Amino acid sequence: MRILLRGGYVHTPADPHATALCLDGDEVVWTGDDDASVHFEEGADRVVELEGRLVTPAFVDAHAHLAQTGFAAASVDLGAVASLGEALDAIAAHANSDPSAVVLGFGWDETGWPERRAFTREEVDRASGGRAVMLSRVDVHSAVVSSAFLDACPDVVHAEGYDVSGFVARDAHHAAREGLFKLTPATDREDAILRALQRAARQGIGMVHELGAPHICPPEDLAVSAALTARAPLPEVVRYWGELDGIETALALGCAGAAGDLCADGSIGSRTSALHAPYADAETSGHLYLDREQVARHVVACTRAGIQGGFHVIGDRAVTEVVAGFRAAADEVGVPALVQARHRLEHVEMASQEEMAVLGSLGVTASVQPMFDAYWGGDQGLYARRLGADRALPMNAFASLNKAGAALAFGSDTPVTPFGPWAAVRAAAWHQTESERVTVRAAFNAHTRGGWRAARRNEGGVIAPGAPASVAVWDVPGDLVVQTPDARIAAWSTDPRAGVPHLPDLHPDADLPSCVMTVVRGDIAFETEGALS
Incomplete structure (x- = not known):
């Protein structure tokens, strides 16, 4: 597929004044100005009029957990609640409507609540109506689980880091996660991974590094992400397996590293x-x-x-x-x-x-x-x-x-x-x-x-002829600038004559850019409907 994009601002070291680029198959084949773009119209499967929008290399998220991200998107969000009581109310409401085998919650942080403590197993039991529940702290290194969850996963209570309050950390947290793997249908995990990759694409991300490990996900999850990206336009997934002495497993899973x-x-x-x-x-x-x-x-x-x-x-x-x-x-x-x-x-x-x-x-x-x-x-x-x-x-x-x-x-x-x-x-x-x-x-x-x-790949992350055709198109609310918040940086780089590629104004008071299209290896992984011609 050949895609010509023109009439915007292309962030490329190849030409700091580029307004257009052409993607052919999985490569960038040209960057330049709008006048020269006419030579690439013939044979183009699509011509995108950027109308002043910014084009950048697609982002890479170098540390992600896809299944957990997908599950969190469909779970009870405890990151926005202001108190322990609000958290329990949110758990109760979600438990009443969620048909999943396990009620999941993510994002709680007791340090921001007036009570300055986490909920207990007994409180979660009451709020959930006695269902199996696992509620992960914001750092995802500890959680609180319900009595029904412990009944289904009895090994948790014997592991180091278990507390009778239902709080689990260290080995007990790992045991709880392993129990959750067994309680979660494979189709639900696949749906969660797909949901996460789609969310990444909507943020202009063309590649994610999936950091798997025995305590984080079953190894089958890595095969699922590979299968999903093989059959649909989605962000690339670079896979890792974090297991001591796990080199053979990492290689068998097609990982970049242990x-x-x-x-x-x-x-x-x-x-x-x-x-x-x-x-x-x-x-x-x-x-x-x-x-x-x-x-x-x-x-x-x-x-x-x-x-x-x-x-x-x-x-x-x-x-x-x-x-x-x-x-x-x-x-x-x-x-x-x-x-x-x-x-x-x-x-x-x-x-x-x-x-x-x-x-x-x-x-x-x-x-x-x-x-x-x-x-x-x-x-x-x-x-x-x-x-x-x-x-x-x-x-x-x-x-x-x-x-x-x-x-x-x-x-x-x-x-x-x-x-x-x-x-x-x-x-x-x-x-x-x-x-x-x-x-x-x-x-x-x-x-x-x-x-x-x-990921030991040198060819990507830049827009230039021969580079992978993984780019993102952005609506930018403010100006494109060369921004140096550190006053020690030499001022010459902010002079337009220096030819330094511009980026959005990211001052803390400014609105952030929004993605309208993500292209991964020449295929459109995300596009805002009606935003581009």
């Missing part, structure tokens, strides 16, 4: 991230799930197998263990081999400057989530309440990671935060800690080209 949510620790919100010093609001230092010897063994094995390795790592103690493991792996196989492997780490929220330098020297990609800072950063946010402001403010150090040479790839960790790439770009450019801000252009690159490179 990486992703292979967890070295948990989350700050659930107080399961591993810290050197205790949490400020509880007598615990979290939990370390892997030690440096296990990390080193896994990285060495992945390197020798020619696939990516990687880990989920958040707390400072966990980062120390993981970096020590990478150092030991480098001693065994050599630094060049690690750099060539392009291993990756998810989150990396509490790395020291020295640890960032090590990661940069070993070619490790930092797969990070800017909305974590937007939602929970700053001196008054969740991180500050859990850790104290002195530990919270340096977190999610995007500028420091970049300076240390670690490649950045942006994602959402959906359903933890939703698909929303422009919001993430803005969050990185207006980080709540000013010294950790990056330019809008750098943030945009991390959410486009960075995602391709994080």
